[in-house]
Amino acid sequence: MATTLEQTPIRPFESEKIAFPLLSFEQFDLPSSNQRILGPPHPEGTVTPLALRPSTPNDAALDLDTVIETVRYLQAQGDILTKKLAVHGTLLFRDEIIGIVVDRPLLAPNVAPANESPKEVLIYNHNESPQVPHAPEYVFFYGHKAPEKGGETPISSSLELFRRAQQEVPELVDELAKKGILSKVTYKTERQYAGGSTLRQAFGKAIEDGDDEAARRAKVEAQIARYARGPHTTWEWTSDGIVLTHRLPAVRTQPGTGLPTLFTGLAAYYKNTRASAAGAAASASASGRKNVTQQLYGDGTPIPEEYLAALARITDEIRVLHKWQRGDVLVYDNIVAQHGREPWQGEQSDRVVMASLFDGQVPGAYSSEDWAQVVQALDG
Ligand SMILES: [Fe+2]
16 A cells, blocks of 8 residues: 655765864774664665764873863754764764763763663663653663673664555554554553653652642642643543553654654564563563553554564664673664663673663654644643
Protein backbone atom coordinates (compact mmCIF):
# COMPACT_ATOMS: atom_id res chain seq x y z
CA MET A 1 0.00 0.00 0.00
CA ALA A 2 1.32 3.42 -0.88
CA THR A 3 1.66 6.01 1.76
CA THR A 4 1.17 9.69 1.29
CA LEU A 5 4.02 10.75 3.52
CA GLU A 6 6.66 12.61 1.62
CA GLN A 7 10.23 11.52 1.31
CA THR A 8 12.24 14.66 0.95
CA PRO A 9 15.94 14.00 0.37
CA ILE A 10 18.29 15.73 2.78
CA ARG A 11 20.86 17.97 1.19
CA PRO A 12 24.36 16.61 1.67
CA PHE A 13 26.13 18.29 4.51
CA GLU A 14 28.97 20.53 3.46
CA SER A 15 31.98 19.50 5.33
CA GLU A 16 33.25 22.27 7.56
CA LYS A 17 36.51 22.49 9.30
CA ILE A 18 35.95 21.80 12.95
CA ALA A 19 38.83 23.89 14.07
CA PHE A 20 39.87 26.64 16.39
CA PRO A 21 43.40 28.04 16.58
CA LEU A 22 44.22 26.26 19.83
CA LEU A 23 42.31 23.04 19.32
CA SER A 24 40.63 21.15 16.53
CA PHE A 25 38.44 18.08 16.41
CA GLU A 26 39.69 15.43 14.03
CA GLN A 27 37.44 12.81 12.57
CA PHE A 28 38.72 9.26 13.01
CA ASP A 29 37.51 5.80 12.09
CA LEU A 30 36.19 3.26 14.55
CA PRO A 31 36.34 -0.50 13.99
CA SER A 32 33.74 -1.45 11.40
CA SER A 33 31.72 -3.28 14.04
CA ASN A 34 31.29 0.00 15.94
CA GLN A 35 30.45 2.35 13.10
CA ARG A 36 28.32 2.17 9.99
CA ILE A 37 27.26 4.11 6.94
CA LEU A 38 23.69 5.30 7.33
CA GLY A 39 21.14 4.42 4.67
CA PRO A 40 18.64 6.79 3.05
CA PRO A 41 17.45 9.42 3.69
CA HIS A 42 20.86 10.28 5.12
CA PRO A 43 23.29 11.73 2.57
CA GLU A 44 25.43 9.06 0.96
CA GLY A 45 28.48 8.13 2.99
CA THR A 46 27.23 9.56 6.30
CA VAL A 47 28.76 7.60 9.17
CA THR A 48 27.34 7.08 12.61
CA PRO A 49 28.61 7.80 15.11
CA LEU A 50 30.81 10.60 13.80
CA ALA A 51 33.92 9.99 15.90
CA LEU A 52 35.95 13.06 16.84
CA ARG A 53 39.09 13.50 18.86
CA PRO A 54 40.86 16.65 19.92
CA SER A 55 44.19 17.69 18.56
CA THR A 56 46.33 20.64 19.49
CA PRO A 57 49.13 22.34 17.55
CA ASN A 58 52.44 20.67 18.44
CA ASP A 59 50.57 18.39 20.80
CA ALA A 60 50.22 21.19 23.30
CA ALA A 61 48.51 20.16 26.52
CA LEU A 62 44.76 20.59 26.63
CA ASP A 63 43.03 22.51 29.30
CA LEU A 64 39.37 22.75 30.08
CA ASP A 65 39.05 26.45 29.31
CA THR A 66 40.39 25.91 25.78
CA VAL A 67 37.96 23.08 25.22
CA ILE A 68 35.00 25.14 26.40
CA GLU A 69 36.13 28.16 24.39
CA THR A 70 36.48 25.98 21.29
CA VAL A 71 33.04 24.45 21.63
CA ARG A 72 31.54 27.92 22.15
CA TYR A 73 33.44 29.26 19.16
CA LEU A 74 32.29 26.41 16.91
CA GLN A 75 28.69 26.85 17.98
CA ALA A 76 28.91 30.60 17.39
CA GLN A 77 29.97 29.87 13.79
CA GLY A 78 26.48 28.68 12.92
CA ASP A 79 26.07 25.84 15.39
CA ILE A 80 28.66 23.67 13.69
CA LEU A 81 28.50 20.82 16.20
CA THR A 82 24.72 20.84 16.39
CA LYS A 83 24.54 20.63 12.59
CA LYS A 84 26.98 17.75 12.50
CA LEU A 85 24.83 16.04 15.08
CA ALA A 86 21.65 16.56 13.05
CA VAL A 87 23.30 14.85 10.06
CA HIS A 88 25.07 11.98 11.82
CA GLY A 89 22.56 11.50 14.62
CA THR A 90 25.30 10.70 17.12
CA LEU A 91 28.73 12.16 17.83
CA LEU A 92 31.43 10.39 19.75
CA PHE A 93 34.08 12.44 21.52
CA ARG A 94 37.02 10.33 22.50
CA ASP A 95 40.37 10.99 24.14
CA GLU A 96 41.53 13.17 26.93
CA ILE A 97 39.27 16.13 26.36
CA ILE A 98 36.46 14.03 27.69
CA GLY A 99 38.00 13.22 30.98
CA ILE A 100 38.60 16.88 31.47
CA VAL A 101 35.05 17.87 30.73
CA VAL A 102 33.14 15.28 32.65
CA ASP A 103 35.44 13.48 35.02
CA ARG A 104 34.66 15.79 37.88
CA PRO A 105 32.50 15.03 40.89
CA LEU A 106 30.17 12.70 39.09
CA LEU A 107 26.77 13.73 40.26
CA ALA A 108 27.02 17.28 39.03
CA PRO A 109 23.83 19.14 38.16
CA ASN A 110 21.93 17.31 35.40
CA VAL A 111 24.23 14.29 35.49
CA ALA A 112 22.78 11.02 36.70
CA PRO A 113 23.36 7.32 36.19
CA ALA A 114 22.02 6.45 32.74
CA ASN A 115 19.93 3.56 33.96
CA GLU A 116 19.83 1.55 37.15
CA SER A 117 18.35 -1.62 35.65
CA PRO A 118 20.10 -4.92 36.43
CA LYS A 119 22.91 -5.86 34.06
CA GLU A 120 20.95 -8.76 32.55
CA VAL A 121 18.32 -6.40 31.21
CA LEU A 122 18.31 -5.53 27.55
CA ILE A 123 17.10 -2.02 26.90
CA TYR A 124 16.46 -2.09 23.20
CA ASN A 125 16.74 0.88 20.86
CA HIS A 126 14.37 3.77 21.47
CA ASN A 127 14.20 7.52 21.25
CA GLU A 128 14.18 9.03 24.69
CA SER A 129 10.67 9.42 26.14
CA PRO A 130 8.47 8.81 23.08
CA GLN A 131 5.69 7.48 25.32
CA VAL A 132 5.15 10.77 27.14
CA PRO A 133 4.57 14.29 25.80
CA HIS A 134 7.85 15.78 26.95
CA ALA A 135 11.01 14.46 25.32
CA PRO A 136 14.51 15.92 25.45
CA GLU A 137 16.20 17.03 22.24
CA TYR A 138 19.71 15.98 23.23
CA VAL A 139 21.00 13.02 25.21
CA PHE A 140 24.61 12.88 26.44
CA PHE A 141 26.22 9.70 27.75
CA TYR A 142 29.57 9.59 29.45
CA GLY A 143 31.33 6.26 29.85
CA HIS A 144 33.16 6.12 33.15
CA LYS A 145 33.68 2.38 33.38
CA ALA A 146 33.23 -0.21 30.66
CA PRO A 147 32.64 -3.93 31.19
CA GLU A 148 34.83 -6.39 29.31
CA LYS A 149 31.95 -8.15 27.73
CA GLY A 150 28.69 -6.50 26.68
CA GLY A 151 27.25 -3.26 27.98
CA GLU A 152 27.43 -1.56 24.59
CA THR A 153 25.19 1.37 23.81
CA PRO A 154 23.38 0.93 20.50
CA ILE A 155 22.95 3.66 17.94
CA SER A 156 20.38 3.68 15.15
CA SER A 157 18.68 6.30 13.04
CA SER A 158 14.99 7.09 13.39
CA LEU A 159 15.03 8.67 9.93
CA GLU A 160 16.37 5.46 8.43
CA LEU A 161 13.94 3.40 10.51
CA PHE A 162 11.07 5.45 9.12
CA ARG A 163 12.28 4.96 5.56
CA ARG A 164 12.78 1.23 5.94
CA ALA A 165 9.49 0.73 7.76
CA GLN A 166 7.69 2.69 5.09
CA GLN A 167 9.08 0.29 2.48
CA GLU A 168 8.71 -2.94 4.45
CA VAL A 169 5.64 -2.43 6.65
CA PRO A 170 3.78 0.42 4.93
CA GLU A 171 0.51 -0.44 6.67
CA LEU A 172 2.14 0.15 10.04
CA VAL A 173 3.55 3.51 8.99
CA ASP A 174 0.22 4.54 7.48
CA GLU A 175 -1.65 3.63 10.63
CA LEU A 176 0.85 5.33 12.90
CA ALA A 177 0.76 8.46 10.76
CA LYS A 178 -3.02 8.48 10.67
CA LYS A 179 -3.77 7.51 14.27
CA GLY A 180 -0.65 8.15 16.30
CA ILE A 181 -0.24 6.06 19.42
CA LEU A 182 -2.17 5.75 22.62
CA SER A 183 0.32 5.42 25.41
CA LYS A 184 -0.91 4.32 28.82
CA VAL A 185 1.69 4.87 31.50
CA THR A 186 1.23 3.59 35.04
CA TYR A 187 2.91 5.33 37.96
CA LYS A 188 2.74 3.85 41.43
CA THR A 189 3.63 5.03 44.87
CA GLU A 190 6.09 2.13 45.10
CA ARG A 191 8.79 1.38 42.56
CA GLN A 192 7.44 -1.13 40.00
CA TYR A 193 10.74 -2.66 38.86
CA ALA A 194 14.45 -2.18 39.44
CA GLY A 195 15.43 0.99 37.65
CA GLY A 196 11.86 2.32 37.46
CA SER A 197 10.61 5.54 38.98
CA THR A 198 8.00 6.19 41.65
CA LEU A 199 5.03 8.50 41.25
CA ARG A 200 6.73 10.99 43.48
CA GLN A 201 9.89 10.98 41.36
CA ALA A 202 7.83 11.43 38.22
CA PHE A 203 5.35 14.13 39.24
CA GLY A 204 5.86 14.78 42.92
CA LYS A 205 8.53 17.42 43.08
CA ALA A 206 6.19 19.77 44.97
CA ILE A 207 4.96 17.10 47.39
CA GLU A 208 5.95 17.52 50.99
CA ASP A 209 5.98 14.78 53.59
CA GLY A 210 3.11 16.29 55.58
CA ASP A 211 0.74 16.53 52.58
CA ASP A 212 -2.47 14.54 52.80
CA GLU A 213 -3.76 12.47 49.90
CA ALA A 214 -5.87 15.29 48.41
CA ALA A 215 -2.94 17.69 48.48
CA ARG A 216 -0.63 15.10 46.92
CA ARG A 217 -3.06 14.41 44.12
CA ALA A 218 -3.57 18.10 43.43
CA LYS A 219 0.20 18.58 43.19
CA VAL A 220 0.59 15.64 40.82
CA GLU A 221 -2.25 16.91 38.64
CA ALA A 222 -0.64 20.35 38.54
CA GLN A 223 2.51 18.75 37.13
CA ILE A 224 0.51 16.81 34.53
CA ALA A 225 -1.19 20.05 33.49
CA ARG A 226 2.22 21.37 32.47
CA TYR A 227 2.07 19.08 29.45
CA ALA A 228 -0.67 21.42 28.21
CA ARG A 229 -2.34 18.74 26.11
CA GLY A 230 -5.97 19.30 26.94
CA PRO A 231 -8.08 16.22 26.20
CA HIS A 232 -5.14 14.32 24.67
CA THR A 233 -3.58 13.56 28.05
CA THR A 234 -6.00 12.15 30.59
CA TRP A 235 -5.51 10.37 33.90
CA GLU A 236 -7.19 8.03 36.29
CA TRP A 237 -6.27 7.53 39.94
CA THR A 238 -6.01 3.95 41.15
CA SER A 239 -5.68 2.49 44.65
CA ASP A 240 -1.86 2.59 44.43
CA GLY A 241 -1.07 5.23 41.84
CA ILE A 242 -2.24 6.80 38.62
CA VAL A 243 -2.56 5.81 34.97
CA LEU A 244 -1.92 8.50 32.36
CA THR A 245 -3.17 8.09 28.81
CA HIS A 246 -1.48 10.16 26.12
CA ARG A 247 -2.38 10.29 22.47
CA LEU A 248 0.86 11.13 20.75
CA PRO A 249 2.41 11.30 17.30
CA ALA A 250 4.85 8.50 16.45
CA VAL A 251 5.84 10.07 13.15
CA ARG A 252 7.54 13.37 13.82
CA THR A 253 9.40 15.98 11.85
CA GLN A 254 13.10 16.68 11.87
CA PRO A 255 13.52 20.44 12.15
CA GLY A 256 15.54 21.88 9.30
CA THR A 257 14.97 19.07 6.81
CA GLY A 258 11.28 18.47 7.40
CA LEU A 259 11.96 14.75 7.10
CA PRO A 260 9.67 12.27 8.83
CA THR A 261 11.25 10.37 11.69
CA LEU A 262 9.83 7.38 13.50
CA PHE A 263 10.06 8.70 17.05
CA THR A 264 9.29 5.62 19.03
CA GLY A 265 10.10 2.96 21.55
CA LEU A 266 7.90 0.35 19.90
CA ALA A 267 10.73 -2.06 19.09
CA ALA A 268 11.90 -1.87 22.72
CA TYR A 269 8.32 -2.38 23.84
CA TYR A 270 8.16 -5.48 21.67
CA LYS A 271 11.43 -6.83 23.08
CA ASN A 272 10.16 -6.33 26.63
CA THR A 273 7.01 -8.20 25.78
CA ARG A 274 9.04 -11.06 24.34
CA ALA A 275 11.46 -11.20 27.26
CA SER A 276 8.71 -11.26 29.84
CA ALA A 277 6.86 -13.98 27.91
CA ALA A 278 10.00 -16.09 27.50
CA GLY A 279 10.75 -16.23 31.21
CA ALA A 280 14.27 -15.03 30.57
CA ALA A 281 16.64 -14.16 33.38
CA ALA A 282 15.65 -10.55 33.10
CA SER A 283 11.96 -11.31 32.80
CA ALA A 284 10.90 -9.77 36.09
CA SER A 285 12.31 -6.47 35.04
CA ALA A 286 11.01 -6.82 31.51
CA SER A 287 7.49 -7.61 32.62
CA GLY A 288 7.68 -4.76 35.13
CA ARG A 289 8.57 -2.39 32.35
CA LYS A 290 6.00 -3.91 30.06
CA ASN A 291 3.27 -3.37 32.64
CA VAL A 292 4.27 0.23 33.15
CA THR A 293 3.61 1.25 29.58
CA GLN A 294 1.04 0.03 27.13
CA GLN A 295 1.34 1.16 23.53
CA LEU A 296 -1.62 0.97 21.18
CA TYR A 297 -2.66 2.67 18.00
CA GLY A 298 -4.13 6.08 18.73
CA ASP A 299 -7.67 4.76 18.37
CA GLY A 300 -7.06 2.24 21.14
CA THR A 301 -6.69 -0.82 18.89
CA PRO A 302 -3.64 -3.04 19.38
CA ILE A 303 -0.63 -2.75 17.07
CA PRO A 304 -0.20 -6.20 15.47
CA GLU A 305 2.77 -8.00 16.93
CA GLU A 306 4.24 -8.83 13.53
CA TYR A 307 4.60 -5.12 12.83
CA LEU A 308 6.42 -4.58 16.09
CA ALA A 309 8.63 -7.55 15.26
CA ALA A 310 9.38 -5.98 11.88
CA LEU A 311 10.52 -2.76 13.56
CA ALA A 312 12.86 -4.78 15.78
CA ARG A 313 14.21 -6.73 12.79
CA ILE A 314 14.87 -3.54 10.82
CA THR A 315 16.49 -1.95 13.85
CA ASP A 316 18.77 -4.97 14.22
CA GLU A 317 19.87 -4.42 10.65
CA ILE A 318 20.52 -0.69 10.93
CA ARG A 319 22.10 -0.38 14.34
CA VAL A 320 25.65 -0.34 15.59
CA LEU A 321 26.79 -1.10 19.10
CA HIS A 322 29.08 1.43 20.70
CA LYS A 323 31.84 -0.33 22.60
CA TRP A 324 32.72 2.00 25.45
CA GLN A 325 36.16 3.21 26.34
CA ARG A 326 36.58 5.09 29.56
CA GLY A 327 36.12 8.80 28.95
CA ASP A 328 33.97 8.47 25.83
CA VAL A 329 31.14 10.90 25.41
CA LEU A 330 28.30 10.01 23.05
CA VAL A 331 25.93 12.80 22.10
CA TYR A 332 22.58 11.87 20.55
CA ASP A 333 20.21 14.09 18.67
CA ASN A 334 17.09 12.48 20.10
CA ILE A 335 15.02 13.33 17.03
CA VAL A 336 17.43 11.49 14.72
CA ALA A 337 19.04 8.78 16.78
CA GLN A 338 17.91 5.98 19.06
CA HIS A 339 19.88 4.58 21.97
CA GLY A 340 19.56 1.66 24.38
CA ARG A 341 21.72 -0.62 26.51
CA GLU A 342 23.03 -4.12 25.96
CA PRO A 343 23.28 -6.54 28.89
CA TRP A 344 26.73 -7.31 30.25
CA GLN A 345 28.62 -10.02 32.07
CA GLY A 346 30.48 -9.58 35.31
CA GLU A 347 29.39 -7.28 38.10
CA GLN A 348 26.69 -4.63 38.03
CA SER A 349 29.39 -2.13 38.99
CA ASP A 350 31.52 -3.02 35.95
CA ARG A 351 29.59 -0.54 33.86
CA VAL A 352 29.21 3.09 34.85
CA VAL A 353 27.59 5.31 32.25
CA MET A 354 26.21 8.70 33.19
CA ALA A 355 23.53 10.56 31.27
CA SER A 356 22.53 14.17 30.84
CA LEU A 357 19.36 15.12 29.04
CA PHE A 358 18.78 18.54 27.55
CA ASP A 359 15.60 20.17 26.40
CA GLY A 360 15.49 21.84 23.06
CA GLN A 361 12.83 21.70 20.48
CA VAL A 362 10.25 19.05 21.30
CA PRO A 363 10.20 16.80 18.24
CA GLY A 364 7.13 18.08 16.47
CA ALA A 365 4.29 16.31 14.75
CA TYR A 366 4.34 15.32 11.10
CA SER A 367 0.69 16.23 10.94
CA SER A 368 -1.65 19.06 11.81
CA GLU A 369 -4.04 16.92 13.86
CA ASP A 370 -4.87 18.39 17.21
CA TRP A 371 -3.80 15.23 19.09
CA ALA A 372 -0.44 15.20 17.35
CA GLN A 373 0.70 18.52 18.76
CA VAL A 374 3.33 18.44 21.46
CA VAL A 375 4.75 21.57 22.98
CA GLN A 376 7.39 22.48 25.47
CA ALA A 377 6.13 21.90 29.00
CA LEU A 378 4.76 24.98 30.74
CA ASP A 379 6.78 26.45 33.57
CA GLY A 380 5.86 25.31 37.02
FE1 LIG B 1 16.60 5.95 27.17
